[in-house]
Amino acid sequence: MFRIDGDSSLSHFPACILAFRAVIPAVMSEIPITPDRIRNIAIIAHVDHGKTTLVDQMLKQAGSFRENQTVDDRAMDSMDQERERGITIKAKNTSIRWGDNIINIVDTPGHADFGGEVERVMKMVDGVMLVVDAYEGPQAQTRFVLKKALAAGLTPIVFVNKIDRANAEPLEVHDKVLELFLDLEATEEQFEAPFLYGSAKNGFADVEPNENAPDMVPLLDAIMEKIPAPKVDPEADFTMLVSNIDWSDYVGRIAIGKILSGTVSVADTVWRIHDGEKPQRAKISKVFEYNALATSEAEIAVAGNIVGLSGFEDVDIGETIAADSEAAHIPFVEIDPPTVMMSFAVNDGPFAGTEGDRVTSREIRDRLIREGRTNVSIKVEDTASAGEFKVSARGAMQVAVVVEQMRREGYEVLVTRPTVIKREIDGKMHEPFETLYLEVPDDAVGGCMQSLANRKGTTEAMSAKNGRTNLEVTIPTRGLIGFEFELLNLTSGEGIMSHLFKEYRPDSGDIRTRHTGTLVSMEKGEAMNYSLLNIETRGKLFISPGENVYEGMIVGENPRTDDLPVNPTKAKHVTNHRAAGSDKTVNLTPALKFSLERAIEYIEPDELVEATPKNIRLRKRILDANERKRAKKKADTDSVTG
Numbered sequence: 001m002f003r004i005d006g007d008s009s010l011s012h013f014p015a016c017i018l019a020f021r022a023v024i025p026a027v028m029s030e031i032p033i034t035p036d037r038i039r040n041i042a043i044i045a046h047v048d049h050g051k052t053t054l055v056d057q058m059l060k061q062a063g064s065f066r067e068n069q070t071v072d073d074r075a076m077d078s079m080d081q082e083r084e085r086g087i088t089i090k091a092k093n094t095s096i097r098w099g100d101n102i103i104n105i106v107d108t109p110g111h112a113d114f115g116g117e118v119e120r121v122m123k124m125v126d127g128v129m130l131v132v133d134a135y136e137g138p139q140a141q142t143r144f145v146l147k148k149a150l151a152a153g154l155t156p157i158v159f160v161n162k163i164d165r166a167n168a169e170p171l172e173v174h175d176k177v178l179e180l181f182l183d184l185e186a187t188e189e190q191f192e193a194p195f196l197y198g199s200a201k202n203g204f205a206d207v208e209p210n211e212n213a214p215d216m217v218p219l220l221d222a223i224m225e226k227i228p229a230p231k232v233d234p235e236a237d238f239t240m241l242v243s244n245i246d247w248s249d250y251v252g253r254i255a256i257g258k259i260l261s262g263t264v265s266v267a268d269t270v271w272r273i274h275d276g277e278k279p280q281r282a283k284i285s286k287v288f289e290y291n292a293l294a295t296s297e298a299e300i301a302v303a304g305n306i307v308g309l310s311g312f313e314d315v316d317i318g319e320t321i322a323a324d325s326e327a328a329h330i331p332f333v334e335i336d337p338p339t340v341m342m343s344f345a346v347n348d349g350p351f352a353g354t355e356g357d358r359v360t361s362r363e364i365r366d367r368l369i370r371e372g373r374t375n376v377s378i379k380v381e382d383t384a385s386a387g388e389f390k391v392s393a394r395g396a397m398q399v400a401v402v403v404e405q406m407r408r409e410g411y412e413v414l415v416t417r418p419t420v421i422k423r424e425i426d427g428k429m430h431e432p433f434e435t436l437y438l439e440v441p442d443d444a445v446g447g448c449m450q451s452l453a454n455r456k457g458t459t460e461a462m463s464a465k466n467g468r469t470n471l472e473v474t475i476p477t478r479g480l481i482g483f484e485f486e487l488l489n490l491t492s493g494e495g496i497m498s499h500l501f502k503e504y505r506p507d508s509g510d511i512r513t514r515h516t517g518t519l520v521s522m523e524k525g526e527a528m529n530y531s532l533l534n535i536e537t538r539g540k541l542f543i544s545p546g547e548n549v550y551e552g553m554i555v556g557e558n559p560r561t562d563d564l565p566v567n568p569t570k571a572k573h574v575t576n577h578r579a580a581g582s583d584k585t586v587n588l589t590p591a592l593k594f595s596l597e598r599a600i601e602y603i604e605p606d607e608l609v610e611a612t613p614k615n616i617r618l619r620k621r622i623l624d625a626n627e628r629k630r631a632k633k634k635a636d637t638d639s640v641t642g
Helices: 012-030 049-062 079-083 112-120 139-149 170-183 217-226 359-375 396-408 441-455 483-490 529-535 596-603 624-641
Strands: 040-045 092-098 100-109 127-133 155-161 197-199 204-206 239-241 244-248 253-263 268-272 282-283 286-291 295-299 308-309 320-322 340-345 381-384 388-393 413-415 424-427 428-439 458-465 468-476 498-508 517-521 553-558 565-568 607-611 618-622
Touching: 012 618, 040 049, 040 139, 040 197, 049 092, 049 217, 079 396, 079 413, 092 217, 092 286, 100 217, 112 139, 112 396, 112 498, 127 139, 127 170, 127 217, 139 155, 139 170, 139 498, 155 217, 155 282, 170 197, 197 217, 197 428, 204 217, 239 618, 244 517, 295 596, 308 381, 340 396, 359 381, 359 388, 388 396, 396 413, 428 441, 441 458, 441 468, 441 483, 468 553, 498 607, 529 553, 596 607, 596 618
Parallel strands: 040 100, 040 127, 127 155, 155 197, 517 565
Antiparallel strands: 092 100, 197 204, 239 253, 239 320, 244 253, 253 308, 268 282, 268 320, 286 295, 286 308, 340 388, 340 413, 381 388, 413 607, 424 428, 428 468, 428 498, 458 468, 517 553, 553 618, 607 618
């Protein structure tokens, strides 16, 4: 029991309240969970607006961790790539106990390439918390995620984050968010969404922009008060829509979703129901509940709760799990189609199989099919070429994440440059266009606008404030490929960009984003310092002395537009006048090393990225120089006669 003593009680009152609420779950653990005590909410926002940090604070202040427990920042970002890139890639769910209630929280990505992760959780929650930066205000992905939430009929709460940031304007952001609600045709109830203000990093929130607020109690209370309890039928037969898939080495695939009716227990017989296919029987082996950063086993799960179920040999996102084999298939959320396509192929280079242990077409195909089943916005198709597969996605980053994960799992794979997915409309070819939002320093505006014009971009709006200019540009999706890297160079790293799919428009013609050629190795062997010193005078190097190269491998960039054959393996010949080591004191300029994403965007259609567990190499699609010449001559002839 808590007692507040003497004059010091008031200063410690918020801490006492938090501590008291933290122990309530233990006291109330024997109270049966009912739907009216459950709240299901997704945290949605533009990238870097503070979603995952907010979830951290909610977990901490709800008493989910021991007082002496060490918890990493952005604890929900559990994937290695999420921590390395500083973004959320996969939607993940957790829950907290607030009083005798359960708040299930789904943390979603903010990057446009991973929008499918946001879309698929909309049927798993009953409300959303829209997080908006108090300085940046609503951005491109803010519009996308809010549009999806409003269309799904979800109840919103708005949290204006980072009000303690320099130049923050929380009240102005409040008005901009309301304008966005109107623009997206929110219902009257949705438009009346409550606003809270605070700092996820420093752990406070209030109904007014108050930087002296003590904690996040108002935010947690608002969730319980404003977000509706799940609309479910506890007395009906068990049904659940699978919205996510997890994996355990002990129990295999785990189906995650919100129970829409009835209850489910360990050892229950259930049916996997596909749309238009015969139901498949299964037996529940485990029931998992989520709390903080851990899962716990339960004997029974009730309607309205988000749980995990195991016992399936196979289960996919979008399937219905039901106690009755005659139950209807529950429609899954409509996922926006992918806009870019890349090809994955078996590594056929000279070093194939020397750096990875998963190199066959069957292994690559199985891995891509598995990715497509858990990532709803990726589509995998076979092609007419043996050992080559077509992967469609939302953007180059999304595919780069898949390739990087495959590298870490021991795969070797060849990847092409992204191409946009075009459509024929009214007999004419159309391509996807996007709205690009830029914030750049005033002195970089000219260079950015010139680059965008070269990429067929059209400036729709421009405004300047505090030494920075905001641009709104309509641009073909293929014009964005590789632009982010160019923006960093044009703005010395200060440019910020985001984009959102707009519509399909007639093909805008040729866009050339790379105006340089390459230095292509003529030989296989070890790169030598002597030869690289000579090659460096002709362009930028991508390799260092001692690296293994092969014929057709791209070893550097030629400032001119053509490809230049070079021999990086040539060693210095010893004579009476020249010693073998006399050039070792001459330093080479450090080689330019590409990230996987940058490499994919850099290459031309006749080039490939070779991704292995140990290296990322750039190469020509056709390695033999004579064969490349014949292929180019044939292509030129075909274009003239065609």
